[in-house]
Amino acid sequence: MDGERSIERALPLRIQYHTMNSYSVINFSVLGGGGEVGANCFELSFNGYRLLLDCGTHPKKEGSEGLPVFDMATKPPDAYLVSHGHIDHCGAIPVLNRRFPDVPGYSTPPSRHIVDRMLHNSVVVMEMLAEERGIPGYPLYDHYDVGCAMRLLHAQRFGMPFTPGDASDVEVTFVHAGHVLGGASILIKIPGHTLFYSGDISCTRQLLLAGCTHPDEVSHVDTLIIESTQGATDDDGRCDYEEETHRLGSAMRRVLKRGGSVLLPSFALGRTQEMVNIVANLQMNGEIPFVPMYTVGLGRAVYEIYDKFSSYLHPGVALRPLSSTQRLGNVWDKSVVDALLRKPCIIIATSGMMMENTPSALVAQAMVRQSHHGIFFVGYLDPDTLGYKLLHAAPGESLQFELNRDPVEIVLDDIAQYRFSAHASRSELVSIVRRLNPDHVIYVHGDPDALLWMQSNAGNGARPYIPSVGETITIEV
Numbered sequence: 001m002d003g004e005r006s007i008e009r010a011l012p013l014r015i016q017y018h019t020m021n022s023y024s025v026i027n028f029s030v031l032g033g034g035g036e037v038g039a040n041c042f043e044l045s046f047n048g049y050r051l052l053l054d055c056g057t058h059p060k061k062e063g064s065e066g067l068p069v070f071d072m073a074t075k076p077p078d079a080y081l082v083s084h085g086h087i088d089h090c091g092a093i094p095v096l097n098r099r100f101p102d103v104p105g106y107s108t109p110p111s112r113h114i115v116d117r118m119l120h121n122s123v124v125v126m127e128m129l130a131e132e133r134g135i136p137g138y139p140l141y142d143h144y145d146v147g148c149a150m151r152l153l154h155a156q157r158f159g160m161p162f163t164p165g166d167a168s169d170v171e172v173t174f175v176h177a178g179h180v181l182g183g184a185s186i187l188i189k190i191p192g193h194t195l196f197y198s199g200d201i202s203c204t205r206q207l208l209l210a211g212c213t214h215p216d217e218v219s220h221v222d223t224l225i226i227e228s229t230q231g232a233t234d235d236d237g238r239c240d241y242e243e244e245t246h247r248l249g250s251a252m253r254r255v256l257k258r259g260g261s262v263l264l265p266s267f268a269l270g271r272t273q274e275m276v277n278i279v280a281n282l283q284m285n286g287e288i289p290f291v292p293m294y295t296v297g298l299g300r301a302v303y304e305i306y307d308k309f310s311s312y313l314h315p316g317v318a319l320r321p322l323s324s325t326q327r328l329g330n331v332w333d334k335s336v337v338d339a340l341l342r343k344p345c346i347i348i349a350t351s352g353m354m355m356e357n358t359p360s361a362l363v364a365q366a367m368v369r370q371s372h373h374g375i376f377f378v379g380y381l382d383p384d385t386l387g388y389k390l391l392h393a394a395p396g397e398s399l400q401f402e403l404n405r406d407p408v409e410i411v412l413d414d415i416a417q418y419r420f421s422a423h424a425s426r427s428e429l430v431s432i433v434r435r436l437n438p439d440h441v442i443y444v445h446g447d448p449d450a451l452l453w454m455q456s457n458a459g460n461g462a463r464p465y466i467p468s469v470g471e472t473i474t475i476e477v
Contacts, residue, residue, distance in 0.1 A: 026193060026223070028465075029472040032056065032068035033444050036469070037229060037382070038088045040445060041068035042197075043077065046190060049167050052080035053186065053197050053225070055105075057091030057122075059355075060384060062129070063137040067092050069470055076100035079164035081172065082107035082153070083199030084183035085114030085269055091122055094141035097149045104165055108174050109155040110182030110309040114269060114302060119146040121268075121298050133403070158184065178202040178212035179422050180270035181306055181313070185212065187221075193477045196221040196436055200229070200445070202421075203428040204241055207277050208306070210314045212424075214435065223475060224438035224462070228446030229380065229423040231454040239419065245278055248376060248418045249287040252279075255374035255414060256289050256344045263367055263375045265360035265387060267352035270422055271379050272299030273306045275348045280320040292345045296328040296359045299350055331362040341366060341373070352379040354387030356403050361386060365401035368412045377417040383447075391417055426450075430458045438462045440475055 026046045032039030038058035044051045050073070058066040082090050082105060093115070097103060107115060123146060126139035156162050161173045169191055174184035179200040186197040196218070203211045239247065252262050264279075266272045272295060282288045295303070303322050310319050328349060329336045340347070340363075349359040354377075367373040368390070381388040389399055390410070398407035424432065433441060441462040443454045455464045465473050 024192075024477050026195075026475045026477060027472050028223075028225070028442060028467070028475065029072055030444070030467045030469050031070065031072050032058065032469055033088075034467045034469045034471065035448065035451065037445055037447065039066060039068050039092070039469075040089050041092065042225065042444070043073060044188070044195070049170065050075060050077040051164060051167075051170070051188070052077045052096070054083055054089040054199070055080055055092045055096050056086070056088040057140075059088055060382070062135050064140070067095060067140070070096065070099055072470065072472075073100075077103055078167060079103065080105045081164065081186055082111055082115060083177065083186060083197070084180055085111050085118050086180065086200065086267075087118055087122060089199070090115045090118060092140075093153070094119060094145035094149045097152060098141065098145055103152065105149075105153040106156050106162070106164055106172070107153060108158060108182040108184050110305065110312055111184070112150075112153055112155045112182075113305045113308065114182060115153065116146070116150050117298070117301050117305065118269065119149070121301075176210070176213045178204070178206075178209055181209065181273075181309060187218065193223065194218070194221045195223045195225065196438075198224070198226040198432065200227055200422070201424050201432070203424050203431075204422075205314065206241060206420075206422065207245075207274055207281075208313050208317055208319070218436070220437045222438065222477070223440040223442065224433065224436050225442045225444060226429060226432065226454075227423065228429065228443045228450045228454045230421065231426050231429065231443075231446050231450030231452075231458075233426060233450075235425050235427050241420070244418055244420060245282070246287070248278070248378070249282045251374060251376060251414075251416060251418075252282070252346065253288045255372070256291055256346075258372050259344055260370075260372035260374055260414075261341050261344055261367065262346045263360065263363050263373070264346065264348045264378055265352050265354045265364075265375070266299065266348050266350065267379055268298040268350045269302050271352055271420065272348055272350070273303050274420065275378060276303065276322075276325055277320050279346055279348070280324055289344070291343075293325045294328040294340070294345060294347045294349075295322075295325045296331075296349045299348065300325075300327065328359060331359045334366065337363055337366045352377075352387070353381050353385040354390060356386055356401060361401045364390065365408055368399075368408060368410045371411050371413070373412055374414040374416075375412065376415075378420045380421055380423065381417065391415055426453065426457075429454065433458045433462070434460045440465065442467065442473065
């Protein structure tokens with residue numbers, strides 16, 4: 001609560017709750033993703049035109065509580081733009097289209113395919129949760145709603161300016177964000193004003209993807225809307241991507257040689273595909289033994305999209321065939337997991353933050369009872385998640401891996417985190433702000449500490465804003 005109060009004191013906002021129809025004024029409304037990570041959805045309005053940036057659901061909230069505050073959108077948006085296919089950026093699109101029929105959306109070609117797959121998977125997950133836990137309002141939409149939404153989502157190539165909807169004087173360009181396949185930052189030009197929405201952005205050359213790019217002709221934007229995920233994470237001790245790969249390889253080799261198995265909790269989009277190829281390379285180079293590698297459902301489906309759009313990957317990348325991995329079985333059957341762990345293997349399973357009742361949590365539940373395995377987190381961990389708690393737990397403590405089940409005592413102590421984040425480090429975020437030299441900078445997609453650090457250290461003389469959900473910033477052009 002103290003962090004929240006600090007943010008309130010820090011806000012240099014002039015809050016308006018009415019629309020000003022003029023190119024001299026831009027309203028930026030936060031329907032989700034302000035002061036938090038999740039349900040990202042922002043409305044730009046100017047001269048009577050309304051444009052949504054992303055439309056996601058919140059990973060830590062259930063039912064309608066996880067949706068953006070659509071009541072703020074008192075009139076239908078003219079169009080929406082999707083930065084990439086992670087569910088916290090696209091998971092509410094069918095609800096938007098049901099509320100405001102016929103609103104067109106735009107994404108890059110790979111993202112369109114990924115969004116389709118992610119939304120259909122969300123229906124399956126929500127149906128399961130409705131049956132198991134009786135969550136009110138689930139599912140928020142069905143497969144038919146997803147189909148209707150996808151017919152309105154149009155693909156636009158990177159670097160090719162386009163006009164969203166009927167806005168003849170609005171120009172939008174998708175720019176490589178380097179986060180996941182198809183991930184885009186969004187450059188928006190309107191008469192007298194240029195905005196840049198970073199989306200989730202990475203400056204690092206990952207194994208499969210190059211880092212972000214910026215249009216050469218853009219050395220200044222009037223308004224920058226930038227993610228702040230890593231704002232509270234110190235860069236000290238940060239290894240480069242290749243060095244971190246070898247560190248992970250050494251840890252995996254140690255576990256496998258003593259007869260244990262390795263679990264790599266990974267996000268289905270982005271991290272799973274990276275880890276499959278990193279592990280395969282480590283095996284090919286002789287750094288770790290050849291043991292079976294297992295992947296699970298959605299991560300495998302997204303892998304097929306990576307293969308389909310391999311031309312979008314870093315030049316020279318040889319994507320390992322999906323057949324190099326085996327399909328993880330029914331992890332809800334404890335006998336399947338026990339049989340799997342009798343011989344050394346590598347398991348790449350969702351969720352990356354090890355939410356309860358997910359494949360990574362169910363596998364970990366069996367692994368933590370023994371001392372010879374290894375669990376290595378390879379992505380961001382929210383402090384409120386099971387993964388974060390497990391990483392910081394000591395042997396002898398107990399954690400609950402399945403909802404409505406007894407906690408499990410932890411015996412395993414070979415649990416660590418390796419930095420393979422697909423988000424820009426805070427020093428890289430500072431560099432982005434300095435390079436684009438904005439007059440106004442809006443910090444979003446971050447925890448309170450991260451947002452406050454960004455406001456204090458990354459402003460570069462720009463007027464800073466840290467809006468909360470439900471607030472509207474009025475920027476005079």
